[in-house]
Amino acid sequence: MYRLVVLFCVMLFYGCGATKLKETNISNIESINPTVTENNSIEEKTKGTILTSNTEEVFRIMSYLASDDLQGRDSGSEGIEKAAVFIENEFKENGIAPYFLTYRDTISNFKKSAYNIVGYLEGNDPELKKEFLIIGAHYDHIGQIPGTTDVIANGANDNASGTTTVVEIARYFGNSKKNKRSILFVLFTAEEKGLLGSKHLAKRLKEENFNLYTMLNYEMVGVPLIGKDYLMYVTGYESSNLAEVANMYTKEKLIGFLPKAKEFNLFKRSDNYPFHQEFNVPSQTFCTFDFTNFNHYHKVGDEVELIDFNHMVNVINKSIPMIEAIANSTTKEIKY
Template sequence: MKQLKNIFRICLLSLVIFSCKTKEIVIQAQEVDDIVTYLASDELEGRDTGSEGIEKAAVYIENYFKDNGVKPYFDTYRDSFTVKGKEAFNVIGYLEGNDPNLKNEFVIIGAHYDHIGFAEPVGDDKIANGANDNAAGVGTVMAMAKYFAKTKSNKRSILFTLFSAEEKGLLGSKHLAKTLKNEGIDLYIMLNYEMVGVPLVGKDYTAYVTGFNKTNLAEKMNEYAGKKIAGFLPKAGEFRLFMRSDNYPFFQEFNVPCQTFCTFDFTNFDHYHKVGDESDKMDFNHMANFVNTFIPAVRKAVNAPTKEIKLNPSK
């Protein structure tokens, strides 16, 4: 009888473990397709800061956060500021960490949701829809927000930040970085996603990291993922991309690892700031794989017992 009870316990434990595994959230290609296709639709007219189109984008992101149980960090989801007399706003979702000590440390996962509005016409088309730049990055952040909200697996607190006015000179991220610095939050890392809608070609990694040598972020993300997902692209240094995306204001304010992941390598996408940056140019199977590849590494970074991702000396 005792042996039978032990067998029963083992079977029950196996069932529990199997059940937990089946609850793992996997992001489907259709989910990122839906997000990017809406944000890059003609209805939003290129999401220029201060426009009716970017207002629609903000409402869409807010509703997504609400539907998936992601709370606002401030009184509302919006972090408002002005750009040349026009109202602008970052959209910020918040998940409190579930560890009593680590929840006082923050990880920011971000992307900019604005674009340039209109560009040089091609035929009758003058809308610069900004699918790869940067609805794809927004879709990545929103999918990660859904994952962490559903799994409740974050020990540290996470801010999911969608920035406006990036195209105006990183104005949204500059505003939020200063605000959070003045609040005195303990920022561990900032992970930014920019132009990830098409895969790299001929590389042995999934995305390159801007400011590669400034930190051990790539090394740790590869360790966490159990494979090489983060690599070095020489052109990223040549074009000073570390200082040209929304990671940079947080690096300036907090002096902690704040970097961008990107799959645009200057050869694999011909529609930067052009009307051809449409959702039908995106590879949504790649995007779903991208998100599902990065989530385990991001989760381990969020849950690391100590601040393992660090600035490199003299970088």
């Protein structure tokens, strides 16, 4: 029913001439969807499901996660519970299993009931499947800001955009099964409280002798960089060869260096960092917020209407071949 309502809303907006949705250029999908692999075009399908992302799917997910109904997704709130159920249903529909007994990893370092959502896709190689990638983003935000006319901090860019990216990447791999290594798709809670969800899970997995190759995190990817010759930057750029390897795999300058990220030490300020601390393996965050292209960080103005859906589709569809190559390389080429 929700999918039908969203589709109706899109048609209604277009019929009424709403400029905001027209700017997303939903009909022009093929011009921004790259080839997934050398031998498989954007039209590749599995059981009728188009595997690559498109603006309709991104809009559907974003418009729910950043809606007023979720009340800003504060950790431990009724709003984030709705987000959790939505993500769990997306995983179920696309062949992503729970890693633990359920999708929910209840964190032990927060006073309210809060949990990470952890999905699992086993690798298809008998040996490489013993090694794991983690693809993550935080799905919580700051809730409400009293004293303003619009009190809901919807958190569209921060970080419904990263959450949507992970959900869409999971949809691709869940349907294509093109991963030799196993993958965890993780949406973290309580990032805004001090990386509590990722700290909890990193410690738990380390205690279980989890065999982690690399952790790739997505944070604030809803608007494009300005005046850059690369699509995304990565935090901790100089600490590993991730950018070099990613660019080699994708045969383009997908990842670049943002001096501001180093200046503000963003490497330590997102959910990649606890995995670096616990596992000492390349654990880094992809981002397209450059401190000049978005003025609504932790404000009520972080609304879905400001998101560039074409840009997000580009981020997702160009991340897929990068992640596929990382999951399938015979050796661990990404190193500190």
